Amino acid sequence: VIWMTQSPSLLSASTGDRVTISCRMSQGISSYLAWYQQKPGKAPELLIYAASTLQSGVPSRFSGSGSGTDFTLTISCLQSEDFATYYCQQYYSFPWTFGQGTKVEIK
Amino acid sequence: QVQLVESGGGVVQPGRSLRLSCAASGFTFSSYGMHWVRQAPGKGLEWVAVIWYDGSNKYYADSVKGRFTISRDNSKNTLYLQMNSLRAEDTAVYYCARVQHYYDSSGRDAFDIWGQGTMVTVSS
Numbered sequence: 524v525i526w527m528t529q530s531p532s533l534l535s536a537s538t539g540d541r542v543t544i545s546c547r548m549s550q551g552i553s554s555y556l557a558w559y560q561q562k563p564g565k566a567p568e569l570l571i572y573a574a575s576t577l578q579s580g581v582p583s584r585f586s587g588s589g590s591g592t593d594f595t596l597t598i599s600c601l602q603s604e605d606f607a608t609y610y611c612q613q614y615y616s617f618p619w620t621f622g623q624g625t626k627v628e629i630k
Numbered sequence: 631q632v633q634l635v636e637s638g639g640g641v642v643q644p645g646r647s648l649r650l651s652c653a654a655s656g657f658t659f660s661s662y663g664m665h666w667v668r669q670a671p672g673k674g675l676e677w678v679a680v681i682w683y684d685g686s687n688k689y690y691a692d693s694v695k696g697r698f699t700i701s702r703d704n705s706k707n708t709l710y711l712q713m714n715s716l717r718a719e720d721t722a723v724y725y726c727a728r729v730q731h732y733y734d735s736s737g738r739d740a741f742d743i744w745g746q747g748t749m750v751t752v753s754s
Binding site for chain 2: 557
């Protein structure tokens with residue numbers, strides 16, 4: 524099983540801030556990493572796949588980087604609609620696993 | 631439009647069974663692998679099971695192996711999750727999700743389309 528450590532679990536920020544979320548793997552996964560956004564009461568939505576490829580329709584203020592064991596999601600200029608919970612997910616090997624989640628809240 | 635709609639959730643007693651369905655529309659269902667992912671109240675996402683686009687491979691999380699069965703009927707564009715011997719810890723919202731690329735046989739694919747979820751509560 525590939526263990527994932529996502530940090531921080533809670534991030535307080537203001538509109539316009541640049542925020543960074545980290546995801547660390549217990550073993551290398553190449554670039555088989557996705558980031559999802561989930562709002563309360565809604566299903567997750569795919570933001571980024573292959574560690575750094577933006578899903579169609581996702582604003583360019585979202586970006587992803589990393590490979591191997593260390594990955595980062597960056598929101599360059601936080602907007603009101605970005606306050607949500609974010610999850611990383613590895614799809615390199617079975618079982619597919621998710622990070623614990625990072626809740627981005629209004630400061 | 632591309633859509634997944636889950637159904638079949640509800641309140642069930644421990645030890646009983648329930649079958650979830652996920653109806654697909656707007657895409658060629660038979661060309662895509664499908665997953666079930668669950669989320670306990672106030673908790674994070676937990677992968678549950680996957681089935682290849684042609685049903686040739688199925689994998690399960692250890693927490694449900696031997697109790698849950700994933701299946702699909704490509705003629706009805708529907709994914710299923712048969713849940714037996716339910717436990718309180720199975721209480722969650724269950725989502726079905728589609729893999730990104732058709733005819734993927736590697737399993738190395740993100741989940742690009744999700745249903746709205748169906749709630750399963752296991753309680754006496």
